[in-house]
Amino acid sequence: xxxxxxxxxxxxxxxxxxxxxxxxxxxxxxxxxxxxxxxxxxxxxxxxxxxxxxxxxxxxxxxxxxxxxxxxxxxxxxxxxxxxxxxxxxxxxxxxxxxxxxxxxxxxxxxxxxxxxxxxxxxxxxxxxxxxxxxxxxxxxxxxxxxxxxxxxxxxxxxxxxxxxxxxxxxxxxxxxxxxxxxxxxxxxxxxxxxxxxxxxxxxxxxxxxxxxxxxxxxxxxxxxxxx
Numbered sequence: 001x002x003x004x005x006x007x008x009x010x011x012x013x014x015x016x017x018x019x020x021x022x023x024x025x026x027x028x029x030x031x032x033x034x035x036x037x038x039x040x041x042x043x044x045x046x047x048x049x050x051x052x053x054x055x056x057x058x059x060x061x062x063x064x065x066x067x068x069x070x071x072x073x074x075x076x077x078x079x080x081x082x083x084x085x086x087x088x089x090x091x092x093x094x095x096x097x098x099x100x101x102x103x104x105x106x107x108x109x110x111x112x113x114x115x116x117x118x119x120x121x122x123x124x125x126x127x128x129x130x131x132x133x134x135x136x137x138x139x140x141x142x143x144x145x146x147x148x149x150x151x152x153x154x155x156x157x158x159x160x161x162x163x164x165x166x167x168x169x170x171x172x173x174x175x176x177x178x179x180x181x182x183x184x185x186x187x188x189x190x191x192x193x194x195x196x197x198x199x200x201x202x203x204x205x206x207x208x209x210x211x212x213x214x215x216x217x218x219x220x221x222x223x224x225x226x227x228x
Contacts, residue, residue, distance in 0.1 A: 023131075025203040028099065035058075037085050041081050044084045115166060141165075179196070180202070195212075
């Protein structure tokens, strides 16, 4: 999101019972690595590489769906492209840095006893590897991501799985909130009655913030919104 994004109206103060975090664009700055792997994929598939703005639009949504709808691949070609992408990205995914202040935020939330879940459209195996690499996995009550076969890939499906796993561990999810950076996070969480706070440092556009309950411009502001 651009730095001139206006501060959205925040819902009346409430006590959250759990926080669901997106990964790419929210916890880790992975756009460069993802875009490089996408460019490699298009080249390998014999398709002209889109411009950077188009490549960036692929960061966040389920990739298989984007390859079908945005790139126009057939189902067979989309799966082939997805495998080419994953093979390349798997060699680079640990290069993505954690956004400044995010580790401290997770520490504070964990210390306050607030259950934290990951809900990402990135394959769960990759997400676990990224969090473990940065020594962040121990802050999470559960880590939910897309399944390797893409049977669970939409944000709504991943949020549902994260909520299910939290509830199985006795966590009250009646006051859960999503933290993400794209409209996909907002709409996916909303399917389960979960409101979303978007982060300004992510990859979304100002237009995507319209249905969020607020926008956090810094990790300090986000901490205040989550722990007030």
